[in-house]
Amino acid sequence: MLSFKFRKALNAVYLSHIDILKTINKTLRRTHIPIDYSRGFNPHMLINMSQPLSLGIESLAEWATVQTSYDDPQGFLELYNNCCPQGLEASQCHITQTKPNIAGKVIASDYFIKNDKAVEIKEILENINKKPFFMEVKSKSGVYEKDVSPLIYRIKADADGIYLLSAFGNTNLRCDRFTEKLNQAFNLDIKLRDVTRLNQYVDQNGELKEVGEYIKGLL
Amino acid sequence: MRVEKPARYTGGEYNTPDMDKEHKLSFCLCFADVYEVAMSNLGIAILYDILNKDKDIVCQRCFAPWPDMGELLKEHNIPLMSIEKRKPLKDFDMIGFSLQYEMAYTNMLYMLDLAHIPFRAKDRSDDYPILIAGGPCTANPEPFADFFDIVYIGEGEEVNSKLCKLYLECGKDKRSFLREAAKIDGVYVPLLAETKNGITVTKVKKAVIKDLNKAPYPTKPLIPNLEIVHDRAVLELFRGCYAGCRFCQACFFYRPIRYRDKETLVDYAKKLLHNTGHEEIGLSSLSTGDYEDIYGVIADIKCLADSKNVNLQMPSLRLDSFSAKLMKGARKSSLTFAPEAGTQRLRNVINKNITDEDINKSMEIAFETGYSNIKLYFMLGLPTETDEDILGIAEIANRINEIYYRKRRNRALSINLSTAMFVPKPLTPFQWVEQISIDEMLRKQILLRNELKRIKGVKYNWHTAEVSKLEGVFARGGRELSYVIENAYNNGCRFDGWDEHFNYDLWLKAFESTGLDMESYSRQRDLEERLPWDFIDFGVKKSYLIKEYKKAMQGLTTPSCKNECQMCGVSSLGKCRRHKGEGNA
Ligand code: SF4
Ligand code: SF4
Numbered sequence A: 001m002l003s004f005k006f007r008k009a010l011n012a013v014y015l016s017h018i019d020i021l022k023t024i025n026k027t028l029r030r031t032h033i034p035i036d037y038s039r040g041f042n043p044h045m046l047i048n049m050s051q052p053l054s055l056g057i058e059s060l061a062e063w064a065t066v067q068t069s070y071d072d073p074q075g076f077l078e079l080y081n082n083c084c085p086q087g088l089e090a091s092q093c094h095i096t097q098t099k100p101n102i103a104g105k106v107i108a109s110d111y112f113i114k115n116d117k118a119v120e121i122k123e124i125l126e127n128i129n130k131k132p133f134f135m136e137v138k139s140k141s142g143v144y145e146k147d148v149s150p151l152i153y154r155i156k157a158d159a160d161g162i163y164l165l166s167a168f169g170n171t172n173l174r175c176d177r178f179t180e181k182l183n184q185a186f187n188l189d190i191k192l193r194d195v196t197r198l199n200q201y202v203d204q205n206g207e208l209k210e211v212g213e214y215i216k217g218l219l
Numbered sequence B: 001m002r003v004e005k006p007a008r009y010t011g012g013e014y015n016t017p018d019m020d021k022e023h024k025l026s027f028c029l030c031f032a033d034v035y036e037v038a039m040s041n042l043g044i045a046i047l048y049d050i051l052n053k054d055k056d057i058v059c060q061r062c063f064a065p066w067p068d069m070g071e072l073l074k075e076h077n078i079p080l081m082s083i084e085k086r087k088p089l090k091d092f093d094m095i096g097f098s099l100q101y102e103m104a105y106t107n108m109l110y111m112l113d114l115a116h117i118p119f120r121a122k123d124r125s126d127d128y129p130i131l132i133a134g135g136p137c138t139a140n141p142e143p144f145a146d147f148f149d150i151v152y153i154g155e156g157e158e159v160n161s162k163l164c165k166l167y168l169e170c171g172k173d174k175r176s177f178l179r180e181a182a183k184i185d186g187v188y189v190p191l192l193a194e195t196k197n198g199i200t201v202t203k204v205k206k207a208v209i210k211d212l213n214k215a216p217y218p219t220k221p222l223i224p225n226l227e228i229v230h231d232r233a234v235l236e237l238f239r240g241c242y243a244g245c246r247f248c249q250a251c252f253f254y255r256p257i258r259y260r261d262k263e264t265l266v267d268y269a270k271k272l273l274h275n276t277g278h279e280e281i282g283l284s285s286l287s288t289g290d291y292e293d294i295y296g297v298i299a300d301i302k303c304l305a306d307s308k309n310v311n312l313q314m315p316s317l318r319l320d321s322f323s324a325k326l327m328k329g330a331r332k333s334s335l336t337f338a339p340e341a342g343t344q345r346l347r348n349v350i351n352k353n354i355t356d357e358d359i360n361k362s363m364e365i366a367f368e369t370g371y372s373n374i375k376l377y378f379m380l381g382l383p384t385e386t387d388e389d390i391l392g393i394a395e396i397a398n399r400i401n402e403i404y405y406r407k408r409r410n411r412a413l414s415i416n417l418s419t420a421m422f423v424p425k426p427l428t429p430f431q432w433v434e435q436i437s438i439d440e441m442l443r444k445q446i447l448l449r450n451e452l453k454r455i456k457g458v459k460y461n462w463h464t465a466e467v468s469k470l471e472g473v474f475a476r477g478g479r480e481l482s483y484v485i486e487n488a489y490n491n492g493c494r495f496d497g498w499d500e501h502f503n504y505d506l507w508l509k510a511f512e513s514t515g516l517d518m519e520s521y522s523r524q525r526d527l528e529e530r531l532p533w534d535f536i537d538f539g540v541k542k543s544y545l546i547k548e549y550k551k552a553m554q555g556l557t558t559p560s561c562k563n564e565c566q567m568c569g570v571s572s573l574g575k576c577r578r579h580k581g582e583g584n585a
Helices: A010-014 A017-031 A073-083 A118-126 A175-186 A211-218 B042-053 B067-075 B102-114 B156-170 B174-181 B249-253 B262-276 B294-307 B344-350 B356-369 B387-404 B438-452 B465-476 B481-491 B504-514 B542-553
Strands: A002-008 A047-049 A058-066 A090-095 A106-114 A134-139 A142-147 A152-157 A161-167 A195-204 A207-210 B025-031 B057-063 B094-098 B130-134 B150-152 B233-236 B280-284 B311-313 B335-340 B373-380 B414-421 B458-462
Touching: A002 A073, A002 A211, A017 A047, A017 A058, A017 A073, A017 B262, A073 A090, A090 A211, A106 A175, A118 A152, A118 A161, A118 A175, A134 A175, A161 A175, A175 A195, A195 A211, A207 A211, B025 B042, B025 B156, B042 B057, B042 B094, B042 B156, B042 B233, B067 B102, B094 B156, B102 B465, B102 B481, B130 B156, B130 B174, B150 B156, B156 B174, B233 B262, B262 B280, B262 B294, B280 B294, B294 B311, B335 B344, B335 B356, B344 B387, B344 B542, B356 B387, B373 B387, B373 B438, B387 B414, B387 B438, B414 B438, B414 B465, B438 B458, B438 B465, B465 B481, B465 B504, B481 B504
Parallel strands: A058 A195, B025 B057, B025 B094, B094 B130, B130 B150, B233 B280, B280 B311, B335 B373, B373 B414, B414 B458
Antiparallel strands: A002 A058, A002 A090, A047 A058, A106 A161, A106 A195, A134 A142, A152 A161, A195 A207
8 A cells, every 4th residue: 555645735726626536546647656456347546535625725735545566655756746747746655554544534634824813813713612613514404503613623823823723534624614704703814825734633542643643653 | 716617727737848948939829618628629739739849939828718717807807818827818929729610709709808909900019919710610711810810721730830930030020920921821811811892812722731640749748637528648540531421521621631650659659648647548530430450550559558557438430430349348338320311312412321231230239249328410401301301310210229129138228319400511512502590490300309209218419509500600601700700799699609608699689780691691502602711722622512512412422532532632732541542632
């Protein structure tokens, strides 16, 4: 198994999840490393990707895992980065024996939200999850107001902006909607392009572990 | 996000050439439809590749922004810009539009409008870029000629570099550049052309690439980051077509018939698979099954593709060149056939040399190979067509059904039957014939629809009659139609090729306010009449087209020129590749 961490930056922030998947797929084909394909008439690449990120948000920490016999992490980074379009460059690569199942295990993600006004309401922001915080969420059954405070794990503000650690994975705080709500509630002017995902975390014995560290533990 | 699919405008595709290189000429390649359509066009990929390979040129792209983006640009008064470097269109030296279908004409104006560029060549000073049109619509460039400084007739690959060189020599003096440009084969300068009674008379000769093997080919094409219409690597086998179906403009427009050798094709396929990462590779040409060694090409490319887990998309083949050999090992999706007409009589008239027996046999093979999904294409409103011919279409569908259910099958048969409306096109033996009225089109569609309702498993799709009508008008009209296009655009017409945007009433209004009678363009033309595109020498002789027209009216067919030259006259522009005997045609 080969897992790699890549960014979604520059023009690529506007690519939908499915387009990212296809683009990464083509990039991997261009590396010409021996990747495994499903059998049958319509073989497809055996690849797993991080859960979708909202369109327009930059990320420094997306993950993909492919099934391959190729086992040179450094060689992979070179090959991949030579073959990928602008904005999707890889920064880490790990080879493991077992499937890390990143998408299934991730429970949190942290973000930096650039904003110079946030510091003025530092107190309020940093205590936002101490009491119910309602936000509009969309589900199959329609749109409703939901208390999202349990999904906000930590929030800090300083002169540069906001640092948010929140639920991501099967339960998810959509960062685009959350920033929209902050704008409404506190009269901020956060733009989507000011939001950057920094890392994704899995739950390991009740503690958050950054995905790269978690995979290294599987080696 | 205020616009849908922002990736349409952001660029950053893999294989993007160096956009920062020192250059003397900046070119913006435009396409009057959205990104997904534009990026599926091989002509665009070819020109982009050639221009950027030139050490003196940087070529960028600009495609029609979807209305949401267009409105945003207008609202903020931002001029339309190129994808690669966000450079306003009006700051380029040259702008080239590839015009693929008549219904894109308003979109071309939409782009000029957003780019803050005056529509008409005569209204643009030397400060504006040189505007060039190319593409299949140049078979009759008159309806849009007044908007352009130059119209390329024929293969852009040939003309482009000559024009760019000349431009560099002439500096910014537009007049002297245009005067010199007009001397190049394939270059039509509407402003300088002589006209008689409103019809252009200055002769222009179609530009033709002599040797396709030596012509550049984009083996490192841009790889879009979002899904486009044809998301695959494309290999062009040959240009032109031997068949000579009498309604088919592409057949005559792209003659002479020129091949890429198998070795060249295999070499390109290797490079494409290496450089693109596409999951699929397709073979493209007008009638791929006619390629001399098509089995050999398919076998070699299939082998290459399999080794890379790439799917070879089987070309849609003519019924008579259909063979079980080609279908073996292909992905069993659906199979496409285009008999075009329902009876043998009418197929003779249009010179579609397919017999009922061919259809039956091909279907038997197809069903034996495991297909249960058939796509059939026909045309309605063909010259001499009677109701009997239309009922014949239903009969074919019926017979296919009957053949399928002769045996017990696991799956139900599904037939997708589509009809297009016949549009008389310039440079075809049918360029003189009448186009039927919209009422008659609708009557024919309903007749067929009612007939098909009785047949199990048939799904019927038809083209909008009004669109076909307008296509016919713009295919054969003259320069005066530019006022209708402009008027229609000003009324709000754009994206006319998209059902959800097409608005026929706005077009009717445009004709009304310009005082032109739409119906007059649909009439039968006299064989002696001077036609708006007669000033172009396409190689194929008018006398040949007249001969073909007369044969059509007598129900006589002309064999494919694959084995024997039928003397269409195009050899004056270049030699054709024929299977037997290489003599001069
Ligand atoms: S086979 Fe007929 S319809 Fe097809 S490209 Fe050739 S001439 Fe045109
Ligand atoms: S010159 Fe002869 S071989 Fe060539 S396209 Fe015309 S008829 Fe066919």
